[in-house]
Amino acid sequence: xxxxxxxxxxxxxxxxxxxxxxxxxxxxxxxxxxxxxxxxxxxxxxxxxxxxxxxxxxxxxxxxxxxxxxxxxxxxxxxxxxxxxxxxxxxxxxxxxxxxxxxxxxxxxxxxxxxxxxxxxxxxxxxxxxxxxxxxxxxxx
Numbered sequence: 001x002x003x004x005x006x007x008x009x010x011x012x013x014x015x016x017x018x019x020x021x022x023x024x025x026x027x028x029x030x031x032x033x034x035x036x037x038x039x040x041x042x043x044x045x046x047x048x049x050x051x052x053x054x055x056x057x058x059x060x061x062x063x064x065x066x067x068x069x070x071x072x073x074x075x076x077x078x079x080x081x082x083x084x085x086x087x088x089x090x091x092x093x094x095x096x097x098x099x100x101x102x103x104x105x106x107x108x109x110x111x112x113x114x115x116x117x118x119x120x121x122x123x124x125x126x127x128x129x130x131x132x133x134x135x136x137x138x139x140x141x
Contacts, residue, residue, distance in 0.1 A: 005048040012044040024060050029070075030080045037063075052126045055083045062121070079112055081105070081120040109135050 021038040120131040132141040
C-alpha cells in the first residue's frame with residue numbers, strides 16, 4: 001500500500017463500521033446542482049488498494065480538482081462533467097447506448113458555458129479515462 005494512503009486506511013478500518021458511509025457534498029459549481037456523494041468502506045478499500053474505483057470516488061476527486069482550480073484562480077477555465085451523463089445505459093443494442101450517451105453529452109455542451117475545457121471522466125470496462133473536450137476548437141483528447 002502506498003504510504004500516503006495509510007492514514008485513510010487507518011481511518012476506514014478504525015472508524016467505519018459495516019454499512020457506514022462518509023458523506024461528501026458536491027457543490028453546484030461542479031455539476032450545476034448540489035448533491036451529496038456517499039463513500040462506503042468498500043469504495044475507500046478499493047481506492048487505497050489501487051483497484052477499480054467507483055463513480056463516487058471519481059466525483060469526490062472531481063470536487064478536489066475543482067477546489068484546487070478555484071484556489072489557483074483557474075475555475076473559470078474548466079467544466080466538470082458528471083460520469084453519470086455518459087455512463088453506459090441499458091439499451092437493446094450497443095449502438096443505441098452509444099447514441100444515447102452522445103446525445104446526453106451534446107445536450108450538455110449546448111447549454112454549457114462557452115470557451116471552457118470540459119473534463120469528462122468515462123469508464124469503459126474496468127478503466128477510467130479522462131476526456132478533455134474543447135468544442136470551440138473541435139478538439140477531443
